[in-house]
Amino acid sequence: MTPAHFQAEADLHLENEMRSRQSLPDTSALLPQGLDTHNADLIMQSSDHVPFYVHKSILSMSSPIFRDMFSLPQPADGEFVDGLPVVRLAEEAQVLHNLLTMIYPIPSVIPGEYDKALDLLAVSQKYDMVAIQSSIRAEMKNNLRPLTAAATFRAYGIASAKGLTPETEAAARLTLDFPMTFESMGDALSMIGGWALRDLIRFRRHCRDNLASCLESLLDTRLPPIDIWTGCHSTTSDIIPWWLQAILSGHISDLHCPFSKSLLKSSSIRAEYLRALQLHVTQTRCTFCSKTHVMQGETFCTQVEKELSKALEMVSALKPPFYEHSSSLNNYYYG
Numbered sequence: 447m448t449p450a451h452f453q454a455e456a457d458l459h460l461e462n463e464m465r466s467r468q469s470l471p472d473t474s475a476l477l478p479q480g481l482d483t484h485n486a487d488l489i490m491q492s493s494d495h496v497p498f499y500v501h502k503s504i505l506s507m508s509s510p511i512f513r514d515m516f517s518l519p520q521p522a523d524g525e526f527v528d529g530l531p532v533v534r535l536a537e538e539a540q541v542l543h544n545l546l547t548m549i550y551p552i553p554s555v556i557p558g559e560y561d562k563a564l565d566l567l568a569v570s571q572k573y574d575m576v577a578i579q580s581s582i583r584a585e586m587k588n589n590l591r592p593l594t595a596a597a598t599f600r601a602y603g604i605a606s607a608k609g610l611t612p613e614t615e616a617a618a619r620l621t622l623d624f625p626m627t628f629e630s631m632g633d634a635l636s637m638i639g640g641w642a643l644r645d646l647i648r649f650r651r652h653c654r655d656n657l658a659s660c661l662e663s664l665l666d667t668r669l670p671p672i673d674i675w676t677g678c679h680s681t682t683s684d685i686i687p688w689w690l691q692a693i694l695s696g697h698i699s700d701l702h703c704p705f706s707k708s709l710l711k712s713s714s715i716r717a718e719y720l721r722a723l724q725l726h727v728t729q730t731r732c733t734f735c736s737k738t739h740v741m742q743g744e745t746f747c748t749q750v751e752k753e754l755s756k757a758l759e760m761v762s763a764l765k766p767p768f769y770e771h772s773s774s775l776n777n778y779y780y781g
């Protein structure tokens with residue numbers, strides 16, 4: 447090869463390299479603060495074309511997927527920029543930015559929005575980063591939860607689509623606090639796949655039916671915890687006071703409704719109980735109910751809350767037939 451050929455080849459190489467550099471946008475603002483790119487030996491490129499200069503050794507320590515990938519020989523026609531191999535990833539820059547803050551010894555950045563934290567969790571699951579998944583889950587458990595109906599249904603859509611099993615279950619449970627209607631779901635409806643939507647409807651139906659069965663069993667005056675209430679002065683001796691009957695029967699009646707309605711919260715029963723009892727004692731001067739409340743009211747409320755919570759825990763959103771949890775209550779609906 448003549449010197450002219452060498453020069454032409456060098457010029458071509460330089461031109462290609464300049465073109466490659468020009469194709470990369472100025473994205474320094476998206477790079478994690480404090481990230482040391484010195485001695486980087488790889489460029490991780492996001493789906494929105496942001497290059498992250500990283501170190502194979504650090505990625506390999508965090509992820510067996512990357513470790514296996516780097517153990518393979520570099521393909522002959524592989525892409526290079528600045529002399530470094532380029533790996534194109536399917537994730538957007540913001541997710542990769544957050545992921546790198548979890549891998550490198552710099553301050554971690556976990557998104558404050560529940561659905562974005564789910565995206566980060568899904569990526570760490572995809573690359574089998576076990577320790578990072580634990581950190582994200584701990585942060586989500588302690589400090590994050592979807593705050594609105596739409597955010598809750600959106601969280602269910604993301605978690606179910608990305609195979610985040612515990613988060614799918616948790617989000618399905620959180621949807622019980624909201625009506626499942628077009629108005630409350632908003633754009634989240636388009637994010638929930640057909641099978642996931644079917645599972646969520648089935649889950650909500652089973653929760654509703656189990657709650658109704660639980661309340662019906664609580665009305666059996668022969669059994670605890672309700673048996674302490676037979677003897678109110680304003681009713682006959684073998685039935686429970688009308689004020690307590692009204693609360694439980696009212697909820698049973700409310701539960702004979704479409705799955706789309708929000709469900710009774712076990713924690714709301716206590717406040718209803720206290721209000722009704724106070725009114726009853728004030729109006730009738732009933733010493734029996736007053737005394738029963740002082741002696742056993744706290745235990746009664748705790749037991750009722752526990753039974754209602756247990757009725758919901760028996761149903762799982764994961765997949766039909768729904769997994770059954772052990773329970774002393776045998777007459778619940780299992781579907």
Ligand SMILES: [Zn+2]
Pocket residue numbers: 678679680687726732733734735736
């Ligand atoms: Zn009474």
